[in-house]
Amino acid sequence: xxxxxxxxxxxxxxxxxxxxxxxxxxxxxxxxxxxxxxxxxxxxxxxxxxxxxxxxxxxxxxxxxxxxxxxxxxxxxxxxxxxxxxxxxxxxxxxxxxxxxxxxxxxxxxxxxxxxxxxxxxxxxxxxxxxxxxxxxxxxxxxxxxxxxxxxxxxxxxxxxxxxxxxxxxxxxxxxxxxxxxxxxxxxxxxxxxxxxxxxx
Numbered sequence: 001x002x003x004x005x006x007x008x009x010x011x012x013x014x015x016x017x018x019x020x021x022x023x024x025x026x027x028x029x030x031x032x033x034x035x036x037x038x039x040x041x042x043x044x045x046x047x048x049x050x051x052x053x054x055x056x057x058x059x060x061x062x063x064x065x066x067x068x069x070x071x072x073x074x075x076x077x078x079x080x081x082x083x084x085x086x087x088x089x090x091x092x093x094x095x096x097x098x099x100x101x102x103x104x105x106x107x108x109x110x111x112x113x114x115x116x117x118x119x120x121x122x123x124x125x126x127x128x129x130x131x132x133x134x135x136x137x138x139x140x141x142x143x144x145x146x147x148x149x150x151x152x153x154x155x156x157x158x159x160x161x162x163x164x165x166x167x168x169x170x171x172x173x174x175x176x177x178x179x180x181x182x183x184x185x186x187x188x189x190x191x192x193x194x195x196x197x198x199x200x201x
Contacts, residue, residue, distance in 0.1 A: 021053075031057040033092040034084040036154070038064045042182045043098050057084050062119065063103030063150065064095055065126050066157040078161075085163040085173070093164075095154045096178040097147040104147045107134060129153040144179065148188075148196050151177040155190075 007014075015022075035045045036059045045051065045058055059080045067077050084090045097104070106113060107127055113120035127134065133141040133149055155175050158164050167173035177190030188196035 025054050029054050029057070029088065031055055031084075031088055031090055033057070033094055034059060034081065034088075034090045035094045035096065036060075036064055036066065036158075037094075037096040037180075038062065038098055038101055038103065040098060040101060040182075042100070043096070043180060045096070048096075048180060048185075048187065057088060057090060059084075062122055063101065063107075063126055064097055064154060065103075065122065065150075066095070066154040067125050068157065069161040081158070081161060082163060085161075085167060091172060092174045092176060093158060094176045094178055095151050095158065096180055097151040098180040098182055099143060099147065100182050101143070101147050104150055105143065108141060108143065108146045110134075126150055126153065129156075144196075148177075148179050148190075151179060151190065152194070 031054060033056050035049070035056045037043050037045060039060045039062055045056055049056065057080075059077060061077060065077070066081070067075055069078055069081075071078070081093075084093070103119075103123060103126075105111075106119075107123055107130060113123070130146060130149055130153065133145050155177050158175060159168065164173065164175075168175070177196070179188040179190075179196050180186075181188070186198050188198050190196050
């Protein structure tokens with residue numbers, strides 16, 4: 001923690017806040033995309049994409065899950081998606097799963113999460129749509145199988161949001177599915193044929 005605190009204290013000295021870039025950021029944000037990914041500390045959207053401050057709007061949670069838009073009670077996820085679309089007008093949304101994901105690993109292994117009731121309840125949102133790989137239809141599914149299907153499922157859930165649907169129908173929004181490998185840095189992109197592929201830069 002001391003190293004983090006020291007870097008926070010010296011941040012103003014390490015960054016040129018006299019530049020016009022930061023003055024413009026103070027006037028408002030105009031991100032290009034909403035980036036939905038896992039809370040995992042090894043997955044850093046700005047590092048992966050090379051994004052500068054103000055370029056991406058982030059939504060992070062365990063397992064990069066998009067809850068149903070009509071779910072009871074307040075939802076930080078639904079609020080973030082709504083704000084990104086209705087206020088910021090983002091034209092791209094990326095759902096990015098990743099290798100070595102603890103949330104997807106727990107679902108794959110059928111871990112007993114009774115000691116973590118909040119985690120268990122949250123992951124139940126993803127479990128039904130993962131049934132094809134979790135319930136024996138696929139013999140010994142791999143971690144990429146589970147994490148990539150979860151990305152596909154969360155994109156489908158996004159499409160059920162009225163604001164998303166309106167923009168897709170009007171040609172004002174593009175959805176993207178990514179799978180990031182923590183140990184290699186490779187980004188696999190979901191193609192129109194439903195397969196994840198690494199594309200040349």
